[in-house]
Amino acid sequence: MHMEEPRWLDETQQQAWRAFLVMVNRGMPILERTLKEHDLLVVHYAILVALSESPAHTMRLSDLADTANLSQSRLTHRLRVLTDRGDVSLHQDPQDGRGKNATLTNAGRRRLESVAPLHAENVQRVVFDHLDPTETECLARALSKIAGNLCTHEHFRPDEPH
Amino acid sequence: MHMEEPRWLDETQQQAWRAFLVMVNRGMPILERTLKEHDLLVVHYAILVALSESPAHTMRLSDLADTANLSQSRLTHRLRVLTDRGDVSLHQDPQDGRGKNATLTNAGRRRLESVAPLHAENVQRVVFDHLDPTETECLARALSKIAGNLCTHEHFRPDEPH
DNA sequence: TGTAGTTACTTGATATGTCAACTATCCTAC
């Protein structure tokens, strides 16, 4: 038994990875700050969007966590804020005593609608204004391949002790 | 004076942006967990790498923050951990009484070298194993354009009140 | 039934991130 030769990143991979980290560490905070002026986090925004796109503006918590890429406990903590403030309401599932459904309230829908244009504008400014259509497609295809794997493959999920 | 029409994301942009969020919220935690088994965060790793690539393994704190995409206060907090543990040492700059230099210690270098192969392997598994060389180049080019703007342009920087 | 295992969600302790306020040094110009 011996060590495999490490699979170092080549030049191009390094360039991609470092740029990705710049987006995460510099780009995301810009979006966070703007949303924060409207009392939202990017995570909150993702939760509201997921609900708004769901039939009856309602979702089972576990599905919501999955759609918003959150661990269950992280979702619970965020929902405490969103329900306290009245953007989301929670209801026991009548079929399954364990489950709960989250529903976007009118207030939540209004908040989402008031922030969405601003947020879209910011994403455009930070990300897409710097790409031509071909590059955007390239980016979408590459990221989707990676994301597809992260969602389906048996990468241990958040919150599941290993 | 009237509201501009919101610049909504088109289909492709949405696909790209949602996939990016999947990478951030599902991919990064995988990397964090693996590094954490070796008492490191991705941020710590970035700091150690920046130092290791710098002459004399030494950097001015403000440059280090910039290279690692961190706010100064975040850097200070992370450095407390890294210096307490002996991976990094701090020295007053003799030229400029305000400034400090951070130096990677031998222990820090050893820690970095012991974790780097594993981390590279994980980045490959999470990101690049799903892309062919053309897609990787596309991704690198697109992300670099975005990142380039985030680093140079007058996007308000972290830690600077606006 | 009833009990072992699974699923759905919550909780709380601890770690990390963020923001504004603070100290200390340097620079400039008068």
Add this chain to the structure above:
DNA sequence: GTAGGATAGTTGACATATCAAGTAACTACA
């Protein structure tokens, strides 16, 4: 020299994230 302003870094309060452990309800099967 010295006042005003900039620069470098730190601090502390508060918000958020993570992880493991906990509760409660369902399921399967003896």
